[in-house]
Amino acid sequence: MEVSYHPPVKRSVEIAGHKTSISLEPVFWDMLKQAASREGVPLNALVARIDAQRLEAERPPGLAGALRIWLVAGLGPLD
Helix, strand or coil: CCCCCCCCEEEEEEECCEEEEEEECHHHHHHHHHHHHHHCCCHHHHHHHHHHHHHHCCCCCCHHHHHHHHHHCCCCCCC
């Protein structure tokens, strides 16, 4: 299996009415889009939900890290 390495790509998202930029590798952006589609929600809504979950964690990671953790952990909550 060939792995495609690519540096992070910065994109703008809106969370609770505020725009913010997030840098993620393309594979994570693809995974987020797929997850949002599966759940029937816009990408911004999914990112906002993950952001809210991360802020409830005892030691919240940064947003980009929280997104990666959420995706790798099987689309579950951050603990």
